[in-house]
Amino acid sequence: WMIFLFACLAPLNVVARFSPSPGYRMWSFDSLGASSVNGTQRTLVNVNHESFVSFVNNRAGELPYTLLFPSVLGETLECDVVPAFLAPGLLEKYPSLVSWTGLCKGRSSVSLTYNLNVPGSLSTTFFKDGQVVRVELDKKSSDAALYTIRRYADSEVSPDFQFITKEPPKFNDEAALFSNFLSGGRHLDQALTGLPVPPNVDKAYKFRIAFLVTDNFVAKLQAQGYATATKVDVIGYLSEILARLNGIFMRELGVFFELIADSEKLICLSNVPAGCGNWAPAGTTTSGNLLDRVGEIIEDEGVLSTDYEISHALYDVNNQFGVAWMGAVCRGNVTLRSGVSGVGTLNIDLKSDSFVVDLFAHEVGHQLLGSHTFDFCPDNPNYEDGFNFGPYSIPATAYEPGSGVTIMSYTGICGANGDVQQDSDPYFHSTSLLQMRAFVERQVNFAGCPNETIAISIAKPTLQVEVPDQNGTPTCTVPVGNFVQLTGQVLNPDNTATYYYTWERFDSQENTNYQVRANPRFMTQTPRADQPIRYLPNLYLATYPNVLASQLEEIFP
Numbered sequence: 167w168m169i170f171l172f173a174c175l176a177p178l179n180v181v182a183r184f185s186p187s188p189g190y191r192m193w194s195f196d197s198l199g200a201s202s203v204n205g206t207q208r209t210l211v212n213v214n215h216e217s218f219v220s221f222v223n224n225r226a227g228e229l230p231y232t233l234l235f236p237s238v239l240g241e242t243l244e245c246d247v248v249p250a251f252l253a254p255g256l257l258e259k260y261p262s263l264v265s266w267t268g269l270c271k272g273r274s275s276v277s278l279t280y281n282l283n284v285p286g287s288l289s290t291t292f293f294k295d296g297q298v299v300r301v302e303l304d305k306k307s308s309d310a311a312l313y314t315i316r317r318y319a320d321s322e323v324s325p326d327f328q329f330i331t332k333e334p335p336k337f338n339d340e341a342a343l344f345s346n347f348l349s350g351g352r353h354l355d356q357a358l359t360g361l362p363v364p365p366n367v368d369k370a371y372k373f374r375i376a377f378l379v380t381d382n383f384v385a386k387l388q389a390q391g392y393a394t395a396t397k398v399d400v401i402g403y404l405s406e407i408l409a410r411l412n413g414i415f416m417r418e419l420g421v422f423f424e425l426i427a428d429s430e431k432l433i434c435l436s437n438v439p440a441g442c443g444n445w446a447p448a449g450t451t452t453s454g455n456l457l458d459r460v461g462e463i464i465e466d467e468g469v470l471s472t473d474y475e476i477s478h479a480l481y482d483v484n485n486q487f488g489v490a491w492m493g494a495v496c497r498g499n500v501t502l503r504s505g506v507s508g509v510g511t512l513n514i515d516l517k518s519d520s521f522v523v524d525l526f527a528h529e530v531g532h533q534l535l536g537s538h539t540f541d542f543c544p545d546n547p548n549y550e551d552g553f554n555f556g557p558y559s560i561p562a563t564a565y566e567p568g569s570g571v572t573i574m575s576y577t578g579i580c581g582a583n584g585d586v587q588q589d590s591d592p593y594f595h596s597t598s599l600l601q602m603r604a605f606v607e608r609q610v611n612f613a614g615c616p617n618e619t620i621a622i623s624i625a626k627p628t629l630q631v632e633v634p635d636q637n638g639t640p641t642c643t644v645p646v647g648n649f650v651q652l653t654g655q656v657l658n659p660d661n662t663a664t665y666y667y668t669w670e671r672f673d674s675q676e677n678t679n680y681q682v683r684a685n686p687r688f689m690t691q692t693p694r695a696d697q698p699i700r701y702l703p704n705l706y707l708a709t710y711p712n713v714l715a716s717q718l719e720e721i722f723p
Contacts, residue, residue: 245270255427286310372618376474380481461500494533496615535605540570543580666693669700
């Protein structure tokens with residue numbers, strides 16, 4: 167077992183400077199207040215589009231902006247925000263696009279995107295007290311000023327998101343980084359063994375991302391009402407999903423991505439004439455085939471290899487989903503920098519976490535050398551017993567029972583015999599963070615990777631875990647059938663930081679049937695703020711077994 171703790175990193179170089187002035191009130195609570203529609207709880211607010219446009223135009227250059235936001239519980243959050251995630255050159259071309267991030271009083275963070283030319287395009291995400299809170303256009307109303315506030319846990323799950331097949335992440339056996347462990351059948355982490363990796367936990371890294379957006383993906387955006395046939399609308403969508411992605415990667419990994427200045431060159435509005443639209447010649451009908459052509463297409467459209475560190479294609483072809491090169495950031499060969507997220511046959515909301523987290527963030531995780539963390543997925547046709555790369559369980563990181571629940575797991579695609587829950591929780595297992603952070607620092611410090619480094623002022627915490635002492639030796643003996651309470655604490659807390667705790671299994675159980683009671687079964691749980699205690703098995707579920715019928719029961723063997 168391992169307790170994993172992280173401090174919430176300040177987004178970019180924002181300094182919490184809260185103005186004594188009241189700030190700009192983003193919205194007002196709707197007269198309907200909190201309500202229930204089709205069983206889904208929601209809090210409704212109104213956004214005055216014209217007022218917000220006037221605020222932006224009249225306050226240009228006065229940074230940071232102080233904004234007042236309502237939360238899901240009705241209180242008001244005061245936040246300081248600055249422009250982020252869009253290259254300055256891109257903003258010069260499309261001044262109507264707003265992409266902000268910042269800090270709020272009470273040690274929460276916020277990201278906001280808006281197209282000032284499109285009422286109803288506002289999207290806001292908060293991370294507060296370990297919970298994700300989303301503000302998005304209310305889909306049950308035709309009013310472009312009416313928005314819904316809800317916790318991530320209350321989000322609606324698409325009934326069509328039931329089962330998908332992902333292609334394996336790809337490997338390049340010509341790359342020195344991977345040659346040893348591929349030939350020897352060793353795990354990804356071992357490729358980094360022996361490399362001098364500085365413990366630069368006080369730094370955050372920016373990488374420039376180039377999106378290739380195919381014409382059929384644009385058509386899907388249009389069908390869902392998220393874009394017209396204009397590049398500015400598509401870039402607005404990209405800024406929104408990138409803000410969601412960055413909220414996760416910055417908080418947990420100290421990494422964020424910036425949309426490149428020439429992003430419009432890589433948006434395909436039609437499959438004719440030749441060029442960007444001609445992304446699907448004969449044979450390019452699978453995620454893997456497109457993956458091998460992304461770098462070539464980007465170069466053909468006039469975007470240089472020195473203009474980006476990572477690339478990702480969004481497309482829509484039947485039965486094709488996600489695939490990515492492992493360890494793709496800053497590769498010398500641009501073909502190996504790419505990843506692909508495909509919608510396939512899913513009738514899935516392209517702004518939902520079912521797509522942005524379960525698929526897109528999962529593939530980006532592979533691009534940062536993160537491997538799979540699930541241990542049992544028997545109903546997926548791509549699953550095979552034994553040691554395999556790709557969609558198969560990876561023995562050295564098979565820490566999560568069944569399909570798993572974190573981003574690098576296979577949540578929702580392992581069928582009735584493997585699925586633990588329907589959608590991923592929006593965070594990484596600690597083994598994923600160890601893999602990805604080591605890879606990022608290796609690329610930055612030893613591969614000459616271009617990037618922007620941001621200083622982080624939060625000190626690295628020292629963690630103490632309470633273990634009973636017997637005759638001078640830390641020992642923990644658990645009587646059969648008893649519960650265990652695990653407790654940890656930070657010895658050198660930084661009063662400017664919020665600490666989030668989770669206890670996770672750190673032993674591989676690859677290909678272990680989690681439904682057999684002879685096998686131990688403990689779930690990874692979403693990190694919670696300032697709560698370092700974990701009961702094994704879950705005391706609440708054991709006391710009230712019928713309250714959360716969808717939750718997997720935890721057991722000792």
